[in-house]
Amino acid sequence: MAEGPRIAATQALKDLMEGRFRSLDAASRDPERRVAWCTSVGPVELLLAFGFEVYFPENHGAMLGATRKANQYIPRAIAEGYSPDICSYLTSDVGAFLAGETPLADAYGLAGVPKPDVLVYNTNQCRDVQDWFSFYGRRWGLPVLGIQTHRGVGEVTDAHVDSVALQIEALCEPLGKIAGHPLDHARLEGVVDASRETSRLWRAVLETGAHRPSALSFFDGAIHMGPAVIARATQEANDYYRILLDELSGRVEKGLGAVPGERYRLYWEGMPVWGRLRALSSLFLELKACVVASTYCNSWVFEALDPKDPFRSMARAAVELFIVRSEDEKEKTLAEMVRRYDVDGIIFHDAKTCPNNSNSRYGMPGRLSKKLGIPTLTFQGDVNDLRLYSDEQTVTNIEAFVEQLADRPHA
Ligand code: SF4
Numbered sequence: 441m442a443e444g445p446r447i448a449a450t451q452a453l454k455d456l457m458e459g460r461f462r463s464l465d466a467a468s469r470d471p472e473r474r475v476a477w478c479t480s481v482g483p484v485e486l487l488l489a490f491g492f493e494v495y496f497p498e499n500h501g502a503m504l505g506a507t508r509k510a511n512q513y514i515p516r517a518i519a520e521g522y523s524p525d526i527c528s529y530l531t532s533d534v535g536a537f538l539a540g541e542t543p544l545a546d547a548y549g550l551a552g553v554p555k556p557d558v559l560v561y562n563t564n565q566c567r568d569v570q571d572w573f574s575f576y577g578r579r580w581g582l583p584v585l586g587i588q589t590h591r592g593v594g595e596v597t598d599a600h601v602d603s604v605a606l607q608i609e610a611l612c613e614p615l616g617k618i619a620g621h622p623l624d625h626a627r628l629e630g631v632v633d634a635s636r637e638t639s640r641l642w643r644a645v646l647e648t649g650a651h652r653p654s655a656l657s658f659f660d661g662a663i664h665m666g667p668a669v670i671a672r673a674t675q676e677a678n679d680y681y682r683i684l685l686d687e688l689s690g691r692v693e694k695g696l697g698a699v700p701g702e703r704y705r706l707y708w709e710g711m712p713v714w715g716r717l718r719a720l721s722s723l724f725l726e727l728k729a730c731v732v733a734s735t736y737c738n739s740w741v742f743e744a745l746d747p748k749d750p751f752r753s754m755a756r757a758a759v760e761l762f763i764v765r766s767e768d769e770k771e772k773t774l775a776e777m778v779r780r781y782d783v784d785g786i787i788f789h790d791a792k793t794c795p796n797n798s799n800s801r802y803g804m805p806g807r808l809s810k811k812l813g814i815p816t817l818t819f820q821g822d823v824n825d826l827r828l829y830s831d832e833q834t835v836t837n838i839e840a841f842v843e844q845l846a847d848r849p850h851a
Pocket residue numbers: 498527528529530565566567568569711793794795796797823
């Protein structure tokens with residue numbers, strides 16, 4: 441398989457991830473420490489301010505996909521009564537749990553996923569996370585706390601923000617009981633400030649993709665976003681992104697691209713196909729096409745965070761997310777991304793078990809193509825369930841799509 445230029449910061453990334461999981465493992469076995477599970481765009485800042493070590497099951501789902509173990513476990517969850525049509529992160533994670541296995545064992549030597557004291561979700565991304573956490577809550581008899589966020593939001597209003605902020609504030613009482621102490625407001629402000637810094641740095645990393653040639657591809661981004669998801673608001677995440685940004689800025693200065701000889705610039709809309717990340721990266725390298733930006737990697741940029749107004753700004757960040765927004769708002773955001781990153785075409789991944797993050801189902805590719813004058817390609821696949829993905833068809837479609845770009849005058 442073709443390989444792109446190596447990112448030297450990758451070793452620091454591996455060290456950071458290993459450190460996080462070892463710390464989580466130690467916390468889950470220490471009666472003095474508390475572990476919370478949180479959804480990937482949930483209220484992590486509040487949990488950190490209470491002193492919880494925070495674990496993100498979606499990251500575990502992605503690991504199951506990337507290690508191509510998901511299809512081994514999904515049938516276990518189906519046998520438990522979970523439909524093959526629902527989120528394959530959920531079914532592979534629950535299936536792995538029922539099988540008593542985890543990729544954290546091979547990667548970091550953990551005996552199992554770190555057992556929590558509480559599970560906290562936000563439905564801003566989908567309802568599946570609530571049902572996912574409820575499985576474990578029932579299993580272990582643990583509290584499952586949550587925030588219900590509006591969906592399909594057009595303009596974000598004070599009413600949206602207030603209703604979510606009140607729900608976040610209402611978590612303080614039960615979390616304080618589990619943590620054994622009340623919230624330290626100064627600490628929360630510090631965590632929100634650090635989280636805002638993670639977002640700022642992660643966004644700067646992603647924006648190196650706007651240069652020609654792009655310093656970063658979506659496939660690199662999907663790996664290097666790990667700290668923005670599982671370690672945001674921590675010193676080590678911020679230190680790591682400074683190292684990465686420095687390296688990528690060096691690439692920009694020297695005119696080095698993530699795809700040597702970059703000829704085409706593409707946008708990736710939707711979830712990754714975790715089990716084919718490497719194969720697809722290699723395919724685009726061979727085609728001299730760089731996927732320069734994506735909705736997915738941008739989903740961990742929380743512009744609204746403000747330490748002076750922690751609850752409302754956390755609420756605003758949760759509601760302003762792309763996945764929460766109306767079709768019209770999503771369309772505006774995508775049009776802006778296409779212009780900012782000077783993109784030649786958009787690839788829509790229609791992930792069968794994640795309708796929440798598949799945006800090709802209500803006519804958007806056609807509307808955007810017409811509005812922006814660029815072609816789009818929609819392929820059928822899935823985030824984790826490779827039975828729903830065809831290598832042959834996808835490769836053929838992508839090759840034909842890129843060929844079509846070659847025939848266009850401006851490409
Ligand atoms: S957004 Fe999609 S992949 Fe993520 S938890 Fe929800 S259904 Fe699963």
